[in-house]
Amino acid sequence: MTRFDTYAMIDWSGGNDTGPRPRRDAIWACLATADGVQAPQYFRNRELAEVWIATLIAQELAAGRRLCIGFDFPFAYPKGFAQALTGQADPFAVWDWLETRLSDSPKENTRFDLAGEINRTLGAGKGPFWANGLRNRDIDGLPRTKQDYVNPFPERREAEAQAKGTFTCWQMAGAGAVGGQVMTGLPVLSRLRKRFADAVAVWPFEPLTRPVALMETWPSLIADVVNEELIRQQDAGLAPVRDALQVQLVAGALAALSGDDFADMVDVDAPEEGWILGIGHEAKLADAARKSLALQKAALPSPPPLTNDCFALPPGVDWTPVDAALDRLRAGLHAVTGQETLHVTGALGRVLAAPAVARRSHPPAPNSAVDGYGFAGGADTGGHVMELLAGRSAAGVPYDGTVPSKKALRILTGAELPEGVDTVVLEEDVALSGGHVAFNGPLKRGANTRKAGEDVAEGEIALTEGRVLGPQDLALLSAVGVGTVQVRRPLRVGVLSTGDELLEPGTEAGPGKIYDANRPMLLGLIERFGHVAVDLGRAADDRDTLAECLTRAVTDNRVDAILTSGGASAGEEDHVSALLTAEGAMETWRIAMKPGRPLALGLWSGKPVFGLPGNPVAAFVCALIFARPALSLLSGAGWAEPMAFDVPAAFEKRKKPGRREYIRARLQDGRAAPFASEGSGRISGLGWANGLVELPDGEAHVRPGDPVRFLPYGSFGL
Template sequence: MISVEEAKRNILSSLKPVSTETVPITQACGRTLAEDISARRTQPPADLSAMDGYAVRAADISAVPVTLEVIGESAAGSSFEGRVEKGQAVRIFTGAPLPAGTDTIVIQENTEQSKSAVIIKQTAHKGTYVRGAGIDFNEGQTGLERGKKLTPRDVGFLAAMNIPWVTVHRRAKIALLSTGDELVRPGEPIGANQIISTNSLVVAAMIEAAGGEAIDLGIAKDNESSLRQMASGALSADMLVTLGGASVGDHDLVQSVLGKDGLEIDFWRIAMRPGKPLMFGDLNGTPMIGMPGNPVSSMICSFIFLMPALDILMGRPPSSPPIVPAILSHDLSENDRREDYMRAKIVGEKDGLPVVELFSSQDSSLLSTLSAATCLVKREPFAKALKKGSVVGIIHLQNSYPGC
């Protein structure tokens, strides 16, 4: 068995980003930039007023009260075309450009207005309530860098920079192949010895939430011809993920069958709980991850290995969820040689840290505890027993993984 870190390193080092495409910014959210983006305009393009009031020369209002002649008006979308001289002012509204000659805004609350004049009752320093030209960004300035996963905020930034189209990495296509005679889809007739197939649905949801494209190839039966035929559907995908069939039993056929079709195995067992029978290899140029069949194992392995792999494929730095301290609400026994990811829930807070309670059963078939879990307690190999109140490292599920 190899360590979790070595397995992760082997997977990520073998991958490269998928090809790119150009899309309108309306379709860019969640995609990863394939090139730096430079602004096509200066924002704001001129000095603008940040408030409703009067545009004045600061030199004219050093002593107040003072009466200034109002010679015009400037509103957003229009401008005052003349020049403001000594003793003059222009009525101005939020977002309007400052008239030539002015450098300061006096808000209307600090004035007394008449038809053609305004009394300034409170002084203001030069530049007060002025949004200077280029205060946000300037034409030619790099606004967003290659490798950035675009957020809704970034879409607004792109629009402000006058960028209607962007070149991004296309959505990576991940083919999912479930295996096992015992599996049926939700809602289908179910035999006495069968169970509902859940793994592909869970992993597909994670892939889609992370910006990838999940391709469900279906459920292969436990025979060579079925597995070979259905795996051929991954030829156009960027990665094949098998779910089940990666262990050492007589009916776990993935390695033996696909090995005849060109599958080259890098590793197939790791020192991890849950998830020991994880497999990684290359099927005729297509990276392949073989997930364990137990649902908790496949989901946690997807957290640890598939999500950062998807990041690489989509042209961004691999994700690494933060491990934060928490306090145990009970004693915890020592760990063995495998790195452990234990389902837990946050039940309170103490000294500014979350208090966590592990589920009594960590069986890797229990989806109810996986659904109820709010975090994973990570334990290193051979970790010593801990008493109630000890500090452990946890990974927040909702904050660390897309859609979780």
């Protein structure tokens, strides 16, 4: 079975970050299926492209679809190079060798230095690589031109000899050079191959029996079709980017090929040098590209109805419902805090790490619940007169003796019941005269008394593990004789803001700058949640800087979990999600909620990281709905469900199905009144409100007086 459900074509680049605006000589990608071809996507650097590719693989695997990804750079070097470099005639050994040695970031990489190192090792500094593209620095072993160049290996692979117009992989810079693409691309393929080891096959080195295939392609095999379409679009007044057009046409061609034609193309034997998909089948590829192009033109989209709704779900996108995200969070987390022993008086607010067992019953002995007179046996209906004994029983000063039958003893609240007493009559219900006490029945045996241990018996669990100790709990523990408790250490939660645009409040703000509102807000929320807030400061939109901030917080053992704000979605400046994905422990959920949506969840060196949206209102709501229960679970206190109440609405609102909505609201005269604007940029509404109205995922029409679910801030600990 060699046909695939989805085809992706990648036009690679070995250069530095190309900036936010789409341009040529950058990285372009396109997806195609039998149903159509998507618009090409632009990536300004390799890190973003790698994140996109890894996410694509994960999504297609989860959906049970077979995926073929084509890359426009050689998967192997000419014969003999792998053996000389690694001691093995195995192209994957070269992949691994390059991955461990190449340093690559959006702004710079060491491909030229690595080429020089290989030349010095294998070719006495005169080959096989040539063309140093660094203007400001010479590199030992890597000549700028081919003068005195000596190549100990073949200049081209057999595939390149058959494909007209290809360039040698030994050229590292200059027009048409692919050497930099190979040297920066193979490490990415190596990581993807390891990360999805059981799912990825690399053609033609491995049989196509796995659901994902990586293949070497070359868009110039259909150069005639590309040129025709390029001219047509230019004549129409358009300015297409050739790289973008190429990936679109190649992806479409692969998807349009018949099963037999595709099977013929992949039926090759090139175990060491690899092969270019489609060599010898150029006419079939071109016909498939024209067929796909015709279908694309026939299926030009019509504008969708105007929704004016930035929260509308894109067609075909299944966002994660709030309840599903909460369930997955709850199932995937566990307590991470250590333990220590504290005296009860210093344990306020701490989480019990083990059950607290009563060392003494409470009450420790039967006692009186009122001030009155005690006797035995209760009293029937009618009048009763009993002799009153001298003395009394008071709290802390029990009666020393036994009370005979039909006689009574003065007893005060909290006093132990002496032997012979099991019932107490209130002092307000008696008359005293001549050393006797008179009262009317009936009075049940045991009236106005407390049994020993009726609250908590000795040996019973007074408080269970996971309890957050409040003042009332300290009273109970003290009453049952517990002096020290095993508690969890406080959860330390770091808060980090990301974004070049952020400034510290109180400083001068220039054009394009805003003050960091999220960090002080989130630090305050952490403290109100009962955890230790750790200020990790701000990080610019630079991946290396952000990684350094996260690593420092973790390696210094300053935090148990981290909240970030900004950079949680999949945009080109969203470095939080990109870094967590690169770590291999990241899940980005586009939550079907308003305000909110992007929520990045992952691990950094084993520590949980919650990537919240950058918008303060969305960050606040996501922190309450997602971070609070999750952090409570991490602290050892268990999952914290907010208390909610149904109250009448003081507003009317229609909502579409597909997302849950949280409206800032306050209770006024027992009704939930919304903030004046639902705009997520209105931070003032957070302070005006005293809770949130939660509207369900489905369609709803709320009218004044209808019951709505109200979550008071107090139920979140605020």
